[in-house]
Structure formats: structure tokens, C-alpha cells
Amino acid sequence: MARLSFVLPLAALVLLAGVFFSYLRMIDSGDKVVNDLPSALIGKPAPQFALPPLPGRGDNGLATSDFIGKVTVVNVFASWCVPCRAEHPVIERLAKLGIAPVHAINYKDRPDAGKKWLAELGDPYAAIGADESGRVGIDWGVYGVPETFIVGPDGVIRHKHVGPLTPKVLDEEILPAIRKLGS
Amino acid sequence: MRPLLRIFALLALLLPAVPAGAVQPDEILSDPLLEARARDISRDLRCLVCQNQSIDDSNAELARDLRVIVRERLVGGDSDRQVLDYVVARYGDFVLLDPPFKGTTLVLWFGPALIGACGLFVLIAYFRRLRRAALESPVALSLEEQRRIAALLAEDGPARGPSEKRS
Numbered sequence: 004m005a006r007l008s009f010v011l012p013l014a015a016l017v018l019l020a021g022v023f024f025s026y027l028r029m030i031d032s033g034d035k036v037v038n039d040l041p042s043a044l045i046g047k048p049a050p051q052f053a054l055p056p057l058p059g060r061g062d063n064g065l066a067t068s069d070f071i072g073k074v075t076v077v078n079v080f081a082s083w084c085v086p087c088r089a090e091h092p093v094i095e096r097l098a099k100l101g102i103a104p105v106h107a108i109n110y111k112d113r114p115d116a117g118k119k120w121l122a123e124l125g126d127p128y129a130a131i132g133a134d135e136s137g138r139v140g141i142d143w144g145v146y147g148v149p150e151t152f153i154v155g156p157d158g159v160i161r162h163k164h165v166g167p168l169t170p171k172v173l174d175e176e177i178l179p180a181i182r183k184l185g186s
Numbered sequence: 187m188r189p190l191l192r193i194f195a196l197l198a199l200l201l202p203a204v205p206a207g208a209v210q211p212d213e214i215l216s217d218p219l220l221e222a223r224a225r226d227i228s229r230d231l232r233c234l235v236c237q238n239q240s241i242d243d244s245n246a247e248l249a250r251d252l253r254v255i256v257r258e259r260l261v262g263g264d265s266d267r268q269v270l271d272y273v274v275a276r277y278g279d280f281v282l283l284d285p286p287f288k289g290t291t292l293v294l295w296f297g298p299a300l301i302g303a304c305g306l307f308v309l310i311a312y313f314r315r316l317r318r319a320a321l322e323s324p325v326a327l328s329l330e331e332q333r334r335i336a337a338l339l340a341e342d343g344p345a346r347g348p349s350e351k352r353s
Contacts, residue, residue, distance in 0.1 A: 042278065043276060136251075137247075137251050141248075141252070141255065
């Protein structure tokens with residue numbers, strides 16, 4: 004009995020240390036984003052909105068109707084957002100795969116700044132909505148750019164990734180989610 | 187008593203200096219009643235950028251946008267509940283600094299009490315065992331102790347019994 008009262012707390016300590024350590028490892032390797040919040044919008048229809056296009060770009064902006072009938076990806080980016088720059092090659096790779104149109108919301112940005120940013124880094128997006136006030140971003144529950152959503156053909160938000168897309172996130176999270184919805 | 191009084195007087199001076207929050211002058215509504223409600227609601231809403239501040243306290247851009255939205259909706263005639271629901275619909279229960287009482291938050295509400303109860307239980311069990319062990323098997327006196335007691339008793343004599351007198 005005395006042995007047990009010594010071993011039990013020790014076991015609890017070792018267990019907790021293990022949990023914390025593996026959690027740290029997950030954060031370190033980028034598998035776990037610390038400020039990753041459960042999204043309130045998963046399983047809900049994409050919000051009703053209509054955003055104007057970036058000036059001089061050949062599209063009509065972005066609206067709710069763009070999400071009906073096919074699996075779509077929406078990337079929320081801004082020219083002032085440094086991680087957006089980092090994830091941009093991954094977005095380009097995703098767009099090149101051609102398995103789903105990749106739209107964008109240019110969040111809280113001057114339209115000309117967004118335009119210049121794309122001219123510099125390349126423009127992989129199908130349609131872009133300019134959300135200068137950030138109101139549509141709030142309707143999407145955006146709290147930190149970049150964020151990436153996957154919307155099903157029924158217009159329902161099925162997946163959300165907060166933070167920059169890495170090649171690993173693309174291969175292990177985004178692509179499987181798109182394929183699952185597409186089949 | 188005088189110094190204590192002086193300290194209290196000084197502390198009373200600090201009372202009007204309640205935290206002013208991050209609300210900017212241009213955000214404040216002209217209707218003081220609506221503004222007071224807006225402040226109350228803002229204090230209950232978490233800033234998702236900083237996560238441990240309310241939007242009333244935070245200087246983050248998103249917090250400002252949400253403060254403005256809260257005020258717009260109040261001006262538009264929303265009840266406090268409707269304003270909170272509007273934000274929760276977009277950001278989930280996590281934005282509420284006073285979380286609602288429901289299935290998914292049970293652990294949050296009862297977790298601390300449960301852990302406390304576990305601790306209390308262990309503590310009680312421990313002391314009970316300690317006492318029982320003491321009652322069941324009292325430690326026998328060593329030979330040396332028995333000899334000393336015998337000596338003390340013999341010294342006092344059988345008529346008077348044990349006393350506090352020391353040799």
C-alpha cells in the first residue's frame with residue numbers, strides 16, 4: 004500500500020510530462036498550431052456576401068454563388084501579411100493541380116497593394132474579392148491571416164486551416180479533404 | 187489608525203481610474219446608455235488575436251472592428267443577446283469570456299470542483315488510515331523506556347501514582 008502511494012503520483016507525473024512533451028514536439032514540427040481554434044462555421048453554409056474585384060483584374064470579384072456546384076478553396080490573404088508570402092508557393096502548387104478552383108479574399112488590404120503583391124509573387128487565384136473593410140472576413144470568422152477554407156459543392160464550409168499552408172499541410176490535410184468532398 | 191486612514195483615502199482616489207479599455211474616441215456612441223451596453227458586451231467578448239484580452243481591452247485591429255460592429259448592431263436595435271449571438275455564430279463559444287453552460291463546456295464548469303473533490307478525498311483517506319494504523323498497532327515501548335517508567339513509578343511510590351514530579 005505504501006509502495007502504491009509512491010508509484011501512483013510518480014506515474015501521473017511521468018504521464019503528464021509525456022503528454023506535454025509530445026505536444027511540444029507537435030508544435031515544433033508544425034503539426035499543431037497553438038492558436039488553432041475550433042471553427043464555428045464548419046458544417047455551415049458559406050456566408051452571404053458579394054465582394055468587388057481587384058482593379059484591372061478580369062474577374063467579377065467573389066460572391067456566395069461562386070461556391071455552388073463544385074468543391075472550392077478560399078484563401079484569405081493580405082499584402083501586409085508575412086506568412087501569406089511564405090505560403091504563396093504552396094497555394095500556386097494547389098492551383099496548378101487543377102482539382103478545385105482556388106479563390107481568394109484580399110482581407111483588410113488596399114486593392115492596389117493587393118494587386119501589386121500578386122504582380123510580384125504571381126497570381127494563382129481564380130477569383131478574388133477585395134474585402135477592404137474586413138467585414139466579410141468577420142462573417143467568415145477570420146481572426147488571423149492567412150486562413151484557408153474548403154467549401155463543398157453544396158456551398159457548405161467543410162474545412163478550415165488557420166496559418167500558412169506548408170507542403171506537408173497541403174499533402175496531408177488539404178488535398179485529402181478536397182478529394183473526400185469531390186468523390 | 188491615522189496612517190491606515192490615509193492609505194484608504196489614497197486608494198479611494200484611484201477608484202475613478204478604472205481601466206478605460208482600448209475604445210477610441212471615434213468609436214464611442216453619443217447615446218450614453220447604448221455606449222454603456224456596448225462596453226458591457228465588449229468586456230464579455232474575447233479578442234481572438236490576443237486571446238486573453240477582451241475586445242474592450244485590446245488594441246488589435248480585429249478587436250476594433252468587432253467593437254464597431256457591436257455598436258452598429260446596438261444602434262440598429264439588437265438586444266445584448268442578439269449581439270452576442272451574432273459574434274458567436276462567426277467565432278464560436280470560444281469568444282465568450284463567460285462560457286455558456288452546456289454539454290461541451292461541462293468539463294470547464296465542473297472540472298476544477300471535481301479535481302478539488304478528488305484531492306479532498308485522498309486527503310481524508312490518508313488521515314483516516316494514519317489514525318487507524320495508530321489505533322490498531324500502537325508502537326510497543328522499547329526496553330529502555332519500560333525500565334525508565336518502572337524507575338519513575340518506584341520512586342513516587344505506589345500510593346501516589348504517577349505524578350509530574352521529576353527527579
